[in-house]
Amino acid sequence: MNGDVGRLRRGRSAEGRAEVRHELVVAAVGLFRTQGYEDTTIDDIAAAAGVGRRTFFRYFRSKEDAISPDHEAALARVAEVFEAAHPREPAAPLVLRAGETVFDMYAEDPHLSVERFRLTHEVPALRDRESASVDHYRRLFTRYLRLRFAGESDGELRAAVTGAAVVAAHNLALRAWLATGAPADGVDACRKRFRRVADMLPGEPVPSEGLHAVTRRLEAAVGRLEHGR
Amino acid sequence: MNGDVGRLRRGRSAEGRAEVRHELVVAAVGLFRTQGYEDTTIDDIAAAAGVGRRTFFRYFRSKEDAISPDHEAALARVAEVFEAAHPREPAAPLVLRAGETVFDMYAEDPHLSVERFRLTHEVPALRDRESASVDHYRRLFTRYLRLRFAGESDGELRAAVTGAAVVAAHNLALRAWLATGAPADGVDACRKRFRRVADMLPGEPVPSEGLHAVTRRLEAAVGRLEHGR
DNA sequence: CACTGTAACGGCACTGAGTGCCACTCGACA
DNA sequence: TGTCGAGTGGCACTCAGTGCCGTTACAGTG
Numbered sequence: 001m002n003g004d005v006g007r008l009r010r011g012r013s014a015e016g017r018a019e020v021r022h023e024l025v026v027a028a029v030g031l032f033r034t035q036g037y038e039d040t041t042i043d044d045i046a047a048a049a050g051v052g053r054r055t056f057f058r059y060f061r062s063k064e065d066a067i068s069p070d071h072e073a074a075l076a077r078v079a080e081v082f083e084a085a086h087p088r089e090p091a092a093p094l095v096l097r098a099g100e101t102v103f104d105m106y107a108e109d110p111h112l113s114v115e116r117f118r119l120t121h122e123v124p125a126l127r128d129r130e131s132a133s134v135d136h137y138r139r140l141f142t143r144y145l146r147l148r149f150a151g152e153s154d155g156e157l158r159a160a161v162t163g164a165a166v167v168a169a170h171n172l173a174l175r176a177w178l179a180t181g182a183p184a185d186g187v188d189a190c191r192k193r194f195r196r197v198a199d200m201l202p203g204e205p206v207p208s209e210g211l212h213a214v215t216r217r218l219e220a221a222v223g224r225l226e227h228g229r
Numbered sequence: 230m231n232g233d234v235g236r237l238r239r240g241r242s243a244e245g246r247a248e249v250r251h252e253l254v255v256a257a258v259g260l261f262r263t264q265g266y267e268d269t270t271i272d273d274i275a276a277a278a279g280v281g282r283r284t285f286f287r288y289f290r291s292k293e294d295a296i297s298p299d300h301e302a303a304l305a306r307v308a309e310v311f312e313a314a315h316p317r318e319p320a321a322p323l324v325l326r327a328g329e330t331v332f333d334m335y336a337e338d339p340h341l342s343v344e345r346f347r348l349t350h351e352v353p354a355l356r357d358r359e360s361a362s363v364d365h366y367r368r369l370f371t372r373y374l375r376l377r378f379a380g381e382s383d384g385e386l387r388a389a390v391t392g393a394a395v396v397a398a399h400n401l402a403l404r405a406w407l408a409t410g411a412p413a414d415g416v417d418a419c420r421k422r423f424r425r426v427a428d429m430l431p432g433e434p435v436p437s438e439g440l441h442a443v444t445r446r447l448e449a450a451v452g453r454l455e456h457g458r
Numbered sequence: 459c460a461c462t463g464t465a466a467c468g469g470c471a472c473t474g475a476g477t478g479c480c481a482c483t484c485g486a487c488a
Numbered sequence: 489t490g491t492c493g494a495g496t497g498g499c500a501c502t503c504a505g506t507g508c509c510g511t512t513a514c515a516g517t518g
Contacts, residue, residue, distance in 0.1 A: 013514075017466085041503065045349030054470045057505065080366055128361035138397075149384035154425055160401045161394040161429045168367075168393035169386060200390045241484055241495060270474065281497040286476065 015039040020181060021059050021069070023049040028066035029115050037123045064129045065114050071133055072104050082144040091148055091162065092198045095141060099194060102137065106174060138167045149203075158202050169197030171229035182201040250288050250298065252278040257295035258344050266352045293358045296345050300362055303334050304369060311373040320377055320391065322429045324370060328399040328423055331366065336405060339411035346407040367396045378432075387431050400425030 015070035027048035031040040042063060045055045060066045081098045106113045121132040149155030173194040177186050256277035259270040271292060275282045289295045310327045335342045349359040371392035378384030402423040406415050 047325035054468060131361040131364035132357035135364065157398060157401060157425055158429065160397045161426060164393040165390040168389045170339060172386060172389045195384055200431030201386065283497060
């Protein structure tokens with residue numbers, strides 16, 4: 001957009017740091033794609049971004065970090081959703097909302113998300129790292145759910161199962177969207193697909209279709225019987 | 230047991246290789262425990278096991294591998310359970326059986342399992358690796374379940390949720406057992422705890438106890454009452 | 459405008475993981 | 489006993505990641 005005015009001083013201000021960071025990500029993703037992940041060294045990335053090798057490690061903890069740089073921030077945003085929720089809000093809509101928060105962050109930069117998706121499927125090292133990242137979300141979900149289900153019998157198990165199920169469903173929907181190139185008109189379908197997990201969660205099911213509907217029919221039937229008697 | 234007769238030739242036969250492998254695992258776990266994971270080098274482990282540094286990498290792909298060396302074999306055994314199952318066997322008992330197969334392998338060497346448990350909880354690098362390993366199980370479960378649920382509506386989602394739920398429940402029960410030192414008289418409790426996940430799986434519930442069974446009986450009773458009227 | 463403090467920078471040197479290569483040695487087998 | 493193959497140890501190498509240090513650019517103050 002705007003010329004970078006000689007590009008001689010870049011990282012000294014706050015915007016400068018963000019700019020350098022972004023250039024490093026672009027350089028890393030581009031090089032990983034063109035010459036492969038294993039065959040790309042930190043020197044290559046730093047040189048392509050026009051900074052020193054040492055500076056790379058001031059922005060990212062490791063080589064893999066250059067692809068998913070905002071993981072901690074993403075976790076923090078999800079934690080915020082949980083902490084801002086009303087303590088008596090049912091679990092299902094809450095976890096759905098939290099999951100969609102993650103989805104929104106992926107949708108912020110679809111191109112990078114797709115590129116990362118391809119890399120994490122082709123490079124074993126990156127796939128394992130992705131597994132670990134996803135597991136951080138699972139733990140976060142489970143931790144908050146454990147608080148909500150505390151006291152009820154098998155509450156811990158319900159928290160573990162619910163957290164794992166939500167994260168798995170989220171990834172299923174997200175990957176389907178990313179695999180097709182993350183089109184803008186596929187966002188709604190992805191959301192809907194994710195929300196279907198609500199019918200498969202243990203414990204209090206959603207009121208529409210599911211156990212509640214049956215229960216309600218039963219209650220109505222019993223009511224009719226009692227009154228008719 | 231038997232003396233190792235001078236211990237001069239160890240790795241040349243099949244038993245010799247198994248012996249060297251075991252010595253390396255013992256050395257690694259011991260050193261990780263006494264002087265910490267980060268502060269233990271491959272040279273330390275190799276020297277403690279009495280082999281050359283280069284030999285270590287002929288037995289294990291990496292430093293972390295020395296703790297969970299039989300991961301591939303474990304995955305293969307679980308895959309066997311799925312492949313040996315009758316195609317029309319209901320999913321719930323099958324995934325329970327597969328999960329208990331994993332549990333049996335942990336129970337084969339409780340001491341090593343407990344030590345690994347402690348390490349994977351204290352060292353971030355090992356915890357992330359453990360997450361990746363667990364995810365391999367989840368993918369394996371999900372892959373087979375997808376075949377079974379193929380055709381039914383939302384079968385893929387059901388497979389993803391069921392696989393994630395089973396693995397999560399398995400880990401919950403396993404960790405509780407390991408955290409208490411993996412006592413032999415805690416094996417049954419761990420098994421029972423794991424099996425409770427059957428009540429929380431989506432789709433066809435287990436016929437014995439469970440909300441659905443109760444609901445169905447109620448519904449039938451009400452139906453009889455209504456018709457008898 | 460000059461001065462000064464702070465923070466990011468580049469570069470150098472170092473540790474340690476992981477790999478390729480090669481000569482050697484042990485054990486098996488004819 | 490001679491030979492062959494597999495496993496071994498050691499050397500040298502690449503590269504990820506870290507500590508250190510002198511330098512440089514920006515910001516704030518007089």
